[in-house]
Amino acid sequence: MANQKEPKSKYTLDRNIPGAFEGETVTRRRAMVIAGQAAGGVAAAAFILPALGFAMGPIFKEEDQPWQSVGRVDEFSDESYVPRTITLVAGIGDAGKSTVYIRKYNPALDTEPRDEYNKYIAISTLCMHLGCPVRFTAAAQRFICPCHGGVYDIVGKVSGGPPVRPLDRFYTQLEGDAVVIGPRFSVNSELRRFSPRDPGEPLDGVGQYLYPSRPSMRKIEGTS
Amino acid sequence: MPKLKLPAAPTNPLSSPKRPGKEYGPSGPLGHAEEAGASAVDWIDERTSLSGGLRWAMFRKVPKGTNWFYTLGSSTMFAFLAQAVTGVFLAMYYDPSATRAYESIQYINNEVFLGELVHGMHRWGSSVMVILIFLHMARTFFFGAYKYPRELNWVIGVALLVMTMTMSFSGYLLPFDQRSYWATIVGVNINGTGPLVGPYLSEFLRAGPYFGATTLSRFYAIHMLMVPGAIAALMGFHLYLVAKLGTTAPPWVKAEQPEELREEKVTVNV
Numbered sequence: 001m002a003n004q005k006e007p008k009s010k011y012t013l014d015r016n017i018p019g020a021f022e023g024e025t026v027t028r029r030r031a032m033v034i035a036g037q038a039a040g041g042v043a044a045a046a047f048i049l050p051a052l053g054f055a056m057g058p059i060f061k062e063e064d065q066p067w068q069s070v071g072r073v074d075e076f077s078d079e080s081y082v083p084r085t086i087t088l089v090a091g092i093g094d095a096g097k098s099t100v101y102i103r104k105y106n107p108a109l110d111t112e113p114r115d116e117y118n119k120y121i122a123i124s125t126l127c128m129h130l131g132c133p134v135r136f137t138a139a140a141q142r143f144i145c146p147c148h149g150g151v152y153d154i155v156g157k158v159s160g161g162p163p164v165r166p167l168d169r170f171y172t173q174l175e176g177d178a179v180v181i182g183p184r185f186s187v188n189s190e191l192r193r194f195s196p197r198d199p200g201e202p203l204d205g206v207g208q209y210l211y212p213s214r215p216s217m218r219k220i221e222g223t224s
Numbered sequence: 225m226p227k228l229k230l231p232a233a234p235t236n237p238l239s240s241p242k243r244p245g246k247e248y249g250p251s252g253p254l255g256h257a258e259e260a261g262a263s264a265v266d267w268i269d270e271r272t273s274l275s276g277g278l279r280w281a282m283f284r285k286v287p288k289g290t291n292w293f294y295t296l297g298s299s300t301m302f303a304f305l306a307q308a309v310t311g312v313f314l315a316m317y318y319d320p321s322a323t324r325a326y327e328s329i330q331y332i333n334n335e336v337f338l339g340e341l342v343h344g345m346h347r348w349g350s351s352v353m354v355i356l357i358f359l360h361m362a363r364t365f366f367f368g369a370y371k372y373p374r375e376l377n378w379v380i381g382v383a384l385l386v387m388t389m390t391m392s393f394s395g396y397l398l399p400f401d402q403r404s405y406w407a408t409i410v411g412v413n414i415n416g417t418g419p420l421v422g423p424y425l426s427e428f429l430r431a432g433p434y435f436g437a438t439t440l441s442r443f444y445a446i447h448m449l450m451v452p453g454a455i456a457a458l459m460g461f462h463l464y465l466v467a468k469l470g471t472t473a474p475p476w477v478k479a480e481q482p483e484e485l486r487e488e489k490v491t492v493n494v
């Protein structure tokens with residue numbers, strides 16, 4: 001048997017291929033095997049790649065987040081929350097709706113700087129532990145989650161239980177005397193704004209890098 | 225000149241010649257009816273040679289001490305078959321759309337003949353399968369049946385366990401009541417807590433940033449097409465390896481010594 005390590009000659013004659021024409025350096029059997037496997041690979045890729053893209057596509061799809069009106073200015077106070085129902089996903093009935101708690105900005109409670117998007121504070125009811133719906137309990141001035149005991153104070157900061165960050169919020173704006181509610185954003189424990197994340201993903205420290213946000217859903221430029 | 229004798233004319237030109245050994249075979253229509261099953265099997269076996277493989281797979285030697293614990297694997301398989309059959313029939317009435325799913329389950333439970341029974345078998349059967357697969361795993365572990373040369377079968381078994389849990393998770397959403405909706409939100413968010421890939425995984429499961437119009441049909445496709453096919457294929461390979469490698473004796477059964485090495489048989493020449 002020939003030494004495998006020995007470099008192969010570039011001349012057909014030296015290779016001892018039976019029946020080879022001048023210029024052939026690969027046996028026909030080997031060429032056939034390579035061609036057959038390549039054809040099979042191309043054929044498989046032709047249906048596997050589109051199918052994978054089809055299944056993965058929604059991750060990169062642009063989602064429309066229209067601003068929606070939730071009521072008139074005089075319906076909200078700066079002391080307690082008023083629940084309102086908004087539509088997150090249209091066309092799927094109750095499964096696409098969510099409750100949002102809204103109140104006026106209150107300088108005695110809210111420490112973050114005022115801008116055009118937080119004249120009204122809109123708190124998401126998605127628990128930041130694993131996404132159950134929290135409820136505002138007025139007597140305790142707390143948001144309480146029924147699933148695993150997450151508790152948040154009146155501005156949505158974690159005051160107990162497993163949640164990893166304060167409750168998410170929504171951008172709000174005034175249109176005439178109507179309060180309109182826009183895209184969701186996440187906040188870290190100092191209530192700084194971040195692009196929206198899923199529940200269970202901390203934002204303090206390296207959290208914002210370990211849990212990238214959806215490429216097509218970012219916070220509004222220039223809001224911090 | 226001697227004249228050759230003409231052959232006798234056939235008595236009935238349409239009758240076929242006697243088969244060799246005919247006198248031992250079936251006689252009369254009753255005899256043929258008795259042998260119908262065997263001849264049908266013969267007909268298939270002559271063309272496929274399946275009987276050799278079946279004998280190899282089913283009439284194996286099993287070690288001394290084989291007991292009822294060794295039936296947990298086939299119990300799990302029968303639980304899976306029950307899930308597959310009831311699942312196929314549930315799919316005839318189920319509608320995986322966010323606005324119609326709950327109603328279609330109500331229809332199955334309240335209107336369809338035996339609907340509550342078939343749905344109930346599928347629902348409780350899933351718990352039975354999870355319990356059986358863990359008992360089977362515990363049997364394999366405590367009897368040491370995962371050791372050489374059966375390590376690959378243990379690995380396949382773990383993959384089957386993971387896929388069974390995937391089936392439980394994806395099936396839990398399908399009734400689409402409050403419990404299944406929120407349990408799925410929580411389950412998907414648990415997937416999201418994995419660093420770096422987690423957010424993409426949960427978006428893949430939901431088909432978007434929120435629980436949306438196609439989440440339910442995605443779970444339905446995973447539940448009734450993707451995972452069951454993979455489970456059936458891996459189960460086949462799992463069983464092939466069981467037939468190929470044989471089963472182990474329980475750990476309390478000691479290997480028997482050959483006759484001539486037993487102490488009472490050894491004679492000493494003085």
